[in-house]
Amino acid sequence: MTLDFFTDIAFLAGAIAFVWGLRLLSSPDTARRGNIIAGLGMGIAILAAMFQPMGTVPNNYLWIVGGMVVGGIAGWISARKVQMTAMPQMVSIFNGLGGACAVVLASAELYYFYDGQTALSMGELLILYLALLIGAVAFTGSMLAFAKLQGLVNDRKVTLPYHNILNLIMLAVLLGLTVYALMQGKAFGFNMAMLILALGLIYGFSFVAPIGGADMPVVISLLNSFSGLSAASAGFAYDSRIMIVGGILVGASGTILTILMCEAMNRSLLNVLIGGFGSSGKAGPAGAAGDQVAKEVSLTDAAIQLFYSNSVVIVPGYGLAVAQAQMVVKELDALLEANGVNVKYGIHPVAGRMPGHMNVLLAEADIPYDKLLDLDAANEALAQADIAVVVGANDVVNPAAETDPSSPIYGMPVLQVWKAKNVIVLKRSMNPGYAGIQNPLFFMDNTRMLFGDAKDTLNKLVQEIKNM
Amino acid sequence: MTLDFFTDIAFLAGAIAFVWGLRLLSSPDTARRGNIIAGLGMGIAILAAMFQPMGTVPNNYLWIVGGMVVGGIAGWISARKVQMTAMPQMVSIFNGLGGACAVVLASAELYYFYDGQTALSMGELLILYLALLIGAVAFTGSMLAFAKLQGLVNDRKVTLPYHNILNLIMLAVLLGLTVYALMQGKAFGFNMAMLILALGLIYGFSFVAPIGGADMPVVISLLNSFSGLSAASAGFAYDSRIMIVGGILVGASGTILTILMCEAMNRSLLNVLIGGFGSSGKAGPAGAAGDQVAKEVSLTDAAIQLFYSNSVVIVPGYGLAVAQAQMVVKELDALLEANGVNVKYGIHPVAGRMPGHMNVLLAEADIPYDKLLDLDAANEALAQADIAVVVGANDVVNPAAETDPSSPIYGMPVLQVWKAKNVIVLKRSMNPGYAGIQNPLFFMDNTRMLFGDAKDTLNKLVQEIKNM
Amino acid sequence: METIMSFFEENLEMIYLLAFTILLGFEVISKVPTVLHTPLMSGANAISGVVIIGAILLMRRAAPDDYLTLTLGFIGIVLGMVNVAGGFAVTDRMLEMFKKKKKNA
Amino acid sequence: METIMSFFEENLEMIYLLAFTILLGFEVISKVPTVLHTPLMSGANAISGVVIIGAILLMRRAAPDDYLTLTLGFIGIVLGMVNVAGGFAVTDRMLEMFKKKKKNA
Numbered sequence A, B: 001m002t003l004d005f006f007t008d009i010a011f012l013a014g015a016i017a018f019v020w021g022l023r024l025l026s027s028p029d030t031a032r033r034g035n036i037i038a039g040l041g042m043g044i045a046i047l048a049a050m051f052q053p054m055g056t057v058p059n060n061y062l063w064i065v066g067g068m069v070v071g072g073i074a075g076w077i078s079a080r081k082v083q084m085t086a087m088p089q090m091v092s093i094f095n096g097l098g099g100a101c102a103v104v105l106a107s108a109e110l111y112y113f114y115d116g117q118t119a120l121s122m123g124e125l126l127i128l129y130l131a132l133l134i135g136a137v138a139f140t141g142s143m144l145a146f147a148k149l150q151g152l153v154n155d156r157k158v159t160l161p162y163h164n165i166l167n168l169i170m171l172a173v174l175l176g177l178t179v180y181a182l183m184q185g186k187a188f189g190f191n192m193a194m195l196i197l198a199l200g201l202i203y204g205f206s207f208v209a210p211i212g213g214a215d216m217p218v219v220i221s222l223l224n225s226f227s228g229l230s231a232a233s234a235g236f237a238y239d240s241r242i243m244i245v246g247g248i249l250v251g252a253s254g255t256i257l258t259i260l261m262c263e264a265m266n267r268s269l270l271n272v273l274i275g276g277f278g279s280s281g282k283a284g285p286a287g288a289a290g291d292q293v294a295k296e297v298s299l300t301d302a303a304i305q306l307f308y309s310n311s312v313v314i315v316p317g318y319g320l321a322v323a324q325a326q327m328v329v330k331e332l333d334a335l336l337e338a339n340g341v342n343v344k345y346g347i348h349p350v351a352g353r354m355p356g357h358m359n360v361l362l363a364e365a366d367i368p369y370d371k372l373l374d375l376d377a378a379n380e381a382l383a384q385a386d387i388a389v390v391v392g393a394n395d396v397v398n399p400a401a402e403t404d405p406s407s408p409i410y411g412m413p414v415l416q417v418w419k420a421k422n423v424i425v426l427k428r429s430m431n432p433g434y435a436g437i438q439n440p441l442f443f444m445d446n447t448r449m450l451f452g453d454a455k456d457t458l459n460k461l462v463q464e465i466k467n468m
Numbered sequence C, D: 001m002e003t004i005m006s007f008f009e010e011n012l013e014m015i016y017l018l019a020f021t022i023l024l025g026f027e028v029i030s031k032v033p034t035v036l037h038t039p040l041m042s043g044a045n046a047i048s049g050v051v052i053i054g055a056i057l058l059m060r061r062a063a064p065d066d067y068l069t070l071t072l073g074f075i076g077i078v079l080g081m082v083n084v085a086g087g088f089a090v091t092d093r094m095l096e097m098f099k100k101k102k103k104n105a
């Protein structure tokens, strides 16, 4: 009784801590405290689960603690080691592991049920299958998303002809089988349940396969919400309120981020899921430069221009993350500021490959966040700026989004770098970016290209300016 | 079973409708829809309560419907008839009725318990006493607050010497008796319970008695939250989730509004409750005008000034509500705008006697809400304005709040009307306002007084301008 | 202490609901702008009329000759209903004025 | 239909909690600014590690010689714990950078 009371209090406190922690995430000043509070809530909940009175049970504390140590160390080390540019991959793997955990739990419970050790109502069985399937999709889907992000897998290698129709059929079969399983009850058998699981795992993989590698951020966010939903379903099965609360919060977070990303790209979720322009395959022709020529600028010229300007707006993009150039940007910034140049940053909401990606990278480089301007403020600043320096950004500075109704990104709000007096674009080649389309910006009169790896180029620029 | 399911669904839908309705209240565009949704939720919940399966019970539908018709008609008529200026009174009465309803419910349940018809755990008993006491305080407290607002009762008539200490003692006795009742269980007896109720009713009255009549808005908002909490307690007793949800939402709303009002007045709740400067009694000396003289302006002069100005900012205050002058203000506004004068309104968050009071009054007069400027915007507009017209406002335009650290309202943000080129103040006399303190504004060089009832004066001004 | 604990255990469900409604209530209501605070107050009045549910349940259970309960229940229903009908009606009246303005602007 | 209804009735409590958590979740999370969306995602990872609770309960009930369950439970705990520890740690690491910046500014 007494202990029951304390464990129940602990679970309640944990659930409130999750909500409270997320609430504090709404401001950079309190965000860290919020994360710590949510973490404490989790700690309390884990302790409560360990010591919750359950009658005489074997407990197996050794196994439990062993597992926690192994998992804890693995998690901790990867958290310390991961590079900020690789956050999308990390989040993706974690989503997968969360899904896998729900799969494991649901499998065990299904085993007991079909083995005759426990009795379940149809509703409870449904819940278990939900946890199993959502978890399975989150697992294999995330793994493939990770592989694509990491460049381990090529889109074309995993996409079959009529892949989307194939997926629909598979989904229908999966759902049909599950309904059948529910109606059959125990007669269905554990082996058949594992067949469903296998199909679910295959479906998760196949679901992500046709989606353009570059659309992975949206998919990851969606899978994030799946991993939350699978946790919530498992919570229903275990009658655990804190699992439900935690799972639903994650589900809500993933859903909101998915919607926001789609909105910022001016595309529908469906369009992303059935593989839109993101797939590099189709983009070839649209990316052709035609017979226009982009003008280059020499390093020395660029350095001189920067040195003698009054105001510079740096527009970072995915290329900054690829090149890991955030620290050098900071160096350039400091150097210019020391010479009386006013340096700001224009942050597009979907620059990079994750919502808020650029903010994290620039934060890593210690750039104060009052220098980071959001879309509207940045566009105002750009109209006044002497030079806009585009560092590895492409789609988010594409004027076609405003002028060319036939462009796939038409309607997406962009950073109007072309309104600055001069534009210097740092990238490695004339290759298109994420959307796979050519960028008219590169051919504008006030635009100059500075080819090369962003980090490399920036380093050289810093050198040049130092020598002036 | 089937019906149970539908009633449960209905209650759930009702609870969600309450939350959703309040959510929609966060924007003027959706607010009305929000109110309707909350109302629908209430309707569904009432229907569900009427037809919820309860085994074979007498039902007494005739009585129920009879009560609903009586209450519904009474509520509807008063809602249609009440003047917008009397909203504080209306809210206050409604709070009281809500509290009384909880008292009635708790009394009935306590009667059954002490009569031996039902058994209650100590926790359940506690809940009933909570509903009883909170409801009682909300009831009599609101009635006295209403009487004070309506000017039926004079503060000094109901305040005893050492009243606050008396209140503390009474509260202690009340709580002590309740604890004793809980420990005694059934032996305590219904009569003693009614004694507690009587004490609670007296306490509610006595609690509000020493609070300055002008501090009533804060008290009303507090009592609003009490009426919600008593409903929630009753919900616990009836095991009704929707009562808990509804009650808690009201409790949260009342609490937030109380806090916001205290903040906007730069005072603590405690300071309000133990009767601060709001009580008109003590304010006499501070209100003395000293030997300064306020300059008056004639109607004609005021009319000419207004007619030939470019921009006018009208600052409405409590006196506008008292005089019911909102329609005439609109008339003046239209007249001036027709003659090329730019008219805006500066709305202070605690102008009037209720949060948002001025907005409702001006809305009633059909003044578009883009003309209503909040504190910061109004202060900017005032610095540019030719004339600031103060209509029955006083404390919210008192410069002492910024300059005189000894003033009781020091630190409260105010509308800086004195920054306008000229200030015309419409009030009936040199009497102080709510805070009971003199206003140095009236003696400033660019200030002119225009004495008389606001509605009257404005009517005459309109006449004058029409004749020009 | 024992009693508190057992009460907590027995009402765990309600306590979760309580806690989450409190969090949700503060979240939702702190978003309401000053302009709408007066309608918020009267709307809250209306919602606190939810006590009428309790009065209905009380009444339905009362024996047809138990006039004490019938009277109490009747009073409760009247009081609750005044809040409900009056609260929603007056709030709607106020908000209607806000709407009108919008169109004119 | 019958089954759905009885399932609803039996889990009414959880369904309320579900509904209110959904409302609360959307309310709270829609307030998180873009700047913090990446930490939000990794923080959500950490919270979804709450499945570990289920794995712990599974494990505690398992017979000491039921190696199937023990293995599954062990895997579950490891997977959950990676999420929990890794998620909170990496989120803290990111948010620390935001803090630092603030002071320098």
Ligand SMILES: NC(=O)c1ccc[n+]([C@@H]2O[C@H](COP(=O)([O-])OP(=O)(O)OC[C@H]3O[C@@H](n4cnc5c(N)ncnc54)[C@H](OP(=O)(O)O)[C@@H]3O)[C@@H](O)[C@H]2O)c1
Residues within 6 Å of the ligand: A214, A215, A216, A217, A218, A261, A265, A316, A317, A318, A319, A320, A322, A323, A349, A350, A351, A352, A353, A354, A355, A356, A357, A391, A392, A393, A394, A395, A396, A397, A426, A427, A428, A429, A430, A431, A432, A433, A434, A435, A452, A453, A454, A455
């Ligand atoms: N942030 C999100 O949440 C999110 C989510 C989903 C989708 N997206 C999409 O991602 C895109 C983001 O736009 P963006 O402008 O940031 O990126 P982008 O359009 O993908 O362009 C990135 C550019 O960086 C260049 N680059 C790559 N590696 C580089 C290196 N090492 N050094 C220098 N340059 C390098 C590439 O050109 P080279 O190969 O010629 O160097 C490429 O053109 C948008 O289309 C957006 O819709 C974002």
Ligand SMILES: NC(=O)c1ccc[n+]([C@@H]2O[C@H](COP(=O)([O-])OP(=O)(O)OC[C@H]3O[C@@H](n4cnc5c(N)ncnc54)[C@H](OP(=O)(O)O)[C@@H]3O)[C@@H](O)[C@H]2O)c1
Residues within 6 Å of the ligand: B214, B215, B216, B217, B218, B261, B265, B316, B317, B318, B319, B320, B322, B323, B349, B350, B351, B352, B353, B354, B355, B356, B357, B391, B392, B393, B394, B395, B396, B397, B426, B427, B428, B429, B430, B431, B432, B433, B434, B435, B452, B453, B454, B455
């Ligand atoms: N809004 C809220 O939520 C709220 C809540 C709690 C407290 N308060 C307090 O209420 C005060 C509100 O400030 P306020 O400036 O609006 O009002 P105020 O300071 O109370 O002043 C109102 C003025 O209106 C004048 N007046 C009264 N009847 C009039 C009539 N028929 N015609 C013309 N003038 C008339 C009075 O002067 P004469 O008698 O000389 O005419 C009085 O000086 C603040 O102190 C605030 O803290 C507001």
